[in-house]
Each structure stands twice: as structure tokens, then as C-alpha cells.
Amino acid sequence: MLLKILENKDQFQPGLSIDCVIFGFHNNQLKVLLNKTQYSDQWALPGGFVPVDEDLDQAAVSILYGRTGVKGIFLRQFATFGKVKRNQSDFSQKVVQFYGLTPEAAQWYLNRFVTVGYYALVDFSQTVPQPEGNKEVVEWIDHSAVPELILDHREILDTALATLRTELNLMPVGYNLLPEKFTIPELQKLYETILGRQLDRRNFLRKITAIGILIKLDEKKSNVAHKAPNLYRFDKERYEEVVKNGLTQGW
Template structure:
């Protein structure tokens, strides 16, 4: 198996610097008024789409690798990260899509090319502020853009399962971790927070019940000021208390 530098690739594709057989894939969630979104890569000269992913350097912690991969695609480096599952069955290792991607872009990889080996992939999900992200395609991808959670294109490998699993865990933890802190701006109204929750949980929530539940949870603090310029009554602004550590893995 070719384990050294691939002469036609940029330097970051010097495969020998990475742990073999182990990859990272990221489900990057963002939120705007029209709902929850995921950042998806589209590959050049093909109709393949995938989650942003990458590899782990030989002297790099896996969490640091995930952070680096996220920064490469979003430009952000203070990101809420959650490692949620390791995907490693045999069916997921289908070399065909990657082979076709390489061939359609001028490479003719041998069957034992490093990129075509079997990978076990560590799934991370990230919560980022949609507006702060500058999506950046990678070397073989020519698009990197947001897709609504219900309008995802077909994804290669088992990436659809990864999205499903990440969503499941996001929904499980939405009331116990300060999910909103990472998807909204610093200050927000209760209505904005409720719309976020409805988008994550994919269901309508009762306004008053939600209001009290969030206040009772103790995660929020109400700021004295009110928002100006709204169409009707000025709502209070809220923010998350910063008692707990900012980045919580697991």
C-alpha cells in the first residue's frame, strides 16, 4: 500500500503522516431562521456528497484532529464538539465512490491506494454559529455548503446513518446540555430559542410550557435589557449561564 507522499496531491495529502485505517467524519450543525442545517461537501466532477472528514496525525489526539478538520472547513476554532460513535462494520468500506472521485479528477489510483483502504471512522458532531462560518471546499471537493436537515442530498458510505445517529444524540441531550449556546448568538429571545428547539426536535412545542421548563432548568439567565425595534411587545433577552465548561466531550 502506498504509504508515502502522493506526488500529485498537495502536501497535506502526504498519507504517511496519518494513522492508517482510522478516519474522522463530522456532522456539523448550524442554525438559521429557516431551520437546522448540516454542512456537506460535494466532490468535483461527480455527483457524490459526503460529510466533511479527515485523518488523524500520528502524534495528534483524536479530539485535536476533529478540531483541525472542523477548522479546515469552517474557519472556526472554538467549536462545541461531541464524539458520538465509532463506525466500523465491513459494509461501510466501499472503495468505488472514492475511486471514481479520483479518476474523474485525473488520478489513477492503484487498488491498494491509501485512500481506498478499509477505514474505521470516528463520528463527531459539532454545533456552530451558522453566520460565523465561511465554508471552504477541500482539495477534491468543489462545494461546501449548508443543507436543511430535510433536504440532504444522498451521501456516500454510511454517512446518512451518521447524520441520523448524531441527530438522535443531539435530541437526547437537548434539554440537559447547553445546546443553544453554540447555535445561537450570545443573546436571544425565548421565542428564538423555542424555534431552535422545534427545529432540532422536529415538533411544535407549547409556548408557555417551554418557557417555564427552560427557566426552571437553571441553564438560562435573563438579562435586564429588552430588545428594541421588534414588531410588538419587547421580549426579554436571555443568555446561557457560563458555569459549565464550554467544550464538553461526552
């Protein structure tokens, strides 16, 4: 795929790439969608180049689909990374050798690439990578077990997670990540998994109900022996309002 791009490099924005950080949640686990590169044993964020005739945001969607088979995900841009030496690495040299690139192609590829980061949070059990005609391995990897990544991809991943954690203070999460009916402890586990720390049960209950996005159902969780917890669902209309207008009433 890279060779095809290099043969048509005039069709791509020079020195610009996109990297996607796709977080997956399911059953209290936080995972990250990664590619195992063909060129080395290292893992990488799914990324690629920007066609000259495609809007940047649209290119992110196309790249994610092309590298992983995953589509229909709403990607948010979060930061652009542009250190002078960010893609000067052993990895880049391996790629040049792997393909036996011409000096001209190697030059294009080894120039500094400024990369625009996009992230998303999805239910990984619903989001199955299906790479087509591609020998790349694509996998959901536990966030706590992410191995060494190529280039500055670890920094990009960490920045995305920091952004997601900040977003928790600005908007609710949970819709499409939890079953339609869920308990408050299940919702709290989602927040704890993203934040990577325990939360106080009472404080969480107070804050989450204050947002006004939960509807208490006249049902309790079944298959629970003792003190079955109440089930809730999201008030979709109110939820979307809060996503749009922000969580804090602000000033």
C-alpha cells in the same frame, strides 16, 4: 489532497478516518456543513485521515479546518462506524479512477476504513466556510434538503442528530446561537428546530425557567406591535455550571 496523503500514507493511521457533522443554526433554520466531492456529484460530510503523530481529537479539529476553513469549533466525539463494507461503494471506485491510483495506493484506500464521528452545533451566520487552495465546494445545506450522501454518511448524520437531541435532555443549548438578548419564543424556536417538532408553549416556559439559567431583563422586544415579549439573557456562570454538571438534578 488525497493524492498527497496516499504518497505519504505511512504518515497516516491505516484504515481510520474521521467525519465531522457540523450543525448550523440561525433564524430558526437548521443546516449541515457539507463538501461537494471532486469525484462525483455527491455530497459528503467533511472528513479525512488521522496523522500518526496527532491525537484523534486534535485530528478532528485539523481535518475540519483543512476541508472547510472552519476553526475554533468545539467538536464532540459521538460514535465510531465500522461495518465491514462501509467504504466499498461506487464512490470509492470513482476516486480510484479519478486519481489513477497505483494498485498499492488503491489497496490502502479501498480497505475498510473505520470512521470516528464528531459533531458540533454553531451559528452558521458566524461560521463561514473558507476553503483555501481547494476546488471543493463547501456549503451550508438545509437539514431538510440534504441530498444523497456518499458511503454511510447519511447514517452518520442521522446518528449525530439523534445524539444532539438526546443532549438536549442533558444540557442547555442556546449560548452563541441566539442574540445576546432574546425572547422565550425565540429560545423555544431553537429547541423546536433541533427537535424537528412543535413544543407546548407553557410546558417549555416551565421547564426552561426551572433550569435557572435565564435572567429576565427589564426590557421588551421592540418593533413588535402588540404585547411585546420580555427579553432575557443567559446567566453565563450558571449556564456553564449546568453544562458541566448536567441538566437533570438526576437521582
